[in-house]
Amino acid sequence: MTPEEIPTWLLEDDPIRLEMLWRAADLTRHLYVGDEVHLRGLIEVSNVCQRSCAYCGIAACAPKVERYRMTQEDILECADKALEYGFGTVVMQAGEDPGITGEWMADTIKKIKDRTGLAITLSLGERNEEDLQAWQAAGADRYLLRFETTDEDLYRRIHPNLPGGASNRIQQLLRMRDIGFEIGTGVMVGIPGQTWQTLANDIYTFQNYDMDMIGIGPYIPSPGTPLEGPLGEMLMVEAGTQQVPSDPLTTLKALALTRLVCPETNIPSTTALATLDPSSGRANGLSRGANVIMPNLTQPKYRVLYQIYPGKAGLHETADITTAKIRAQIESLGRRVGQGPGTSPRISHRSEA
Numbered sequence: 001m002t003p004e005e006i007p008t009w010l011l012e013d014d015p016i017r018l019e020m021l022w023r024a025a026d027l028t029r030h031l032y033v034g035d036e037v038h039l040r041g042l043i044e045v046s047n048v049c050q051r052s053c054a055y056c057g058i059a060a061c062a063p064k065v066e067r068y069r070m071t072q073e074d075i076l077e078c079a080d081k082a083l084e085y086g087f088g089t090v091v092m093q094a095g096e097d098p099g100i101t102g103e104w105m106a107d108t109i110k111k112i113k114d115r116t117g118l119a120i121t122l123s124l125g126e127r128n129e130e131d132l133q134a135w136q137a138a139g140a141d142r143y144l145l146r147f148e149t150t151d152e153d154l155y156r157r158i159h160p161n162l163p164g165g166a167s168n169r170i171q172q173l174l175r176m177r178d179i180g181f182e183i184g185t186g187v188m189v190g191i192p193g194q195t196w197q198t199l200a201n202d203i204y205t206f207q208n209y210d211m212d213m214i215g216i217g218p219y220i221p222s223p224g225t226p227l228e229g230p231l232g233e234m235l236m237v238e239a240g241t242q243q244v245p246s247d248p249l250t251t252l253k254a255l256a257l258t259r260l261v262c263p264e265t266n267i268p269s270t271t272a273l274a275t276l277d278p279s280s281g282r283a284n285g286l287s288r289g290a291n292v293i294m295p296n297l298t299q300p301k302y303r304v305l306y307q308i309y310p311g312k313a314g315l316h317e318t319a320d321i322t323t324a325k326i327r328a329q330i331e332s333l334g335r336r337v338g339q340g341p342g343t344s345p346r347i348s349h350r351s352e353a
Helices: 005-010 015-033 072-085 102-116 129-138 152-158 169-179 196-208 230-242 248-261 271-276 281-287 319-332 345-352
Strands: 036-046 089-094 119-123 142-144 182-189 213-218
Touching: 005 196, 005 248, 015 248, 036 072, 036 319, 072 089, 072 102, 072 319, 089 102, 089 142, 102 119, 102 129, 129 169, 142 213, 152 230, 169 182, 182 196, 182 248, 196 248, 213 248, 213 271, 248 271, 248 281, 271 281, 281 319
Parallel strands: 036 089, 089 119, 119 142, 142 182, 182 213
Antiparallel strands: none
């Protein structure tokens, strides 16, 4: 698929042609990554963040956020749950929290690895070289860092720099690969200011940079953030008729196209998609190219405080209930839960090269 074809498919509304797209994405998923759905236990370590990203409900600029940082004991309890449920990976996610020191996280990683043997994915924002190297040496396997948009002007407007340095997430992703991490990234579909061509460029960029995991989720406005207010309105006016909608259908088109241009990549059916479409969002994602789901293992007392957007699916459920529902849904589609860490086939092919 060429860059010129992607916008055409994003704009497609013919049900017959869309069914062709769904089938092509599902067949590509089957041929390249198989029928297993890998479950990765999400641990929301902290909602403290020093960034003021315009879209995020836990950003430093977000109003009335009750902040928390999990103890190491709480994190280990979640990792034990992941092992009990038969997951192959835990994903530690947080705001860009300066209180998560390099030494503390390295110790936490080592303890999880020694105690469970699980693969460990980190999603802790932009970090310095010393921390990244220490975490990889301690046993972390993967790092997720969403670049959100390839439109540099839009990126700067929604993602302010910290004092002393400009943000370059693609550069950091490539550096993390050099360090030894599998790398993952992603974008929001329908963020104010995103045009059809921008989203097409995002999808093509996934292919160009050979990403190991790609998250595609709809933009869900978070009350009180700049993007939910005047900034978002201004960006949408600027985009005009080219503004991408933040609906499930457009998200599924982007997901399916990403599977076609990145056939060996791990792609999750996201919680945001399930939030907008509680009855069938996750199932539709799995049927249109996804092969990963990340059940939330965070204890409820913390989970309700980690609201990057409102109404998150499963917000008030226990990990037992969430996991049981997801397993049942996977089986209803004729798929099976994957075993082991679920490493992308890209890794072995890259090693062979």
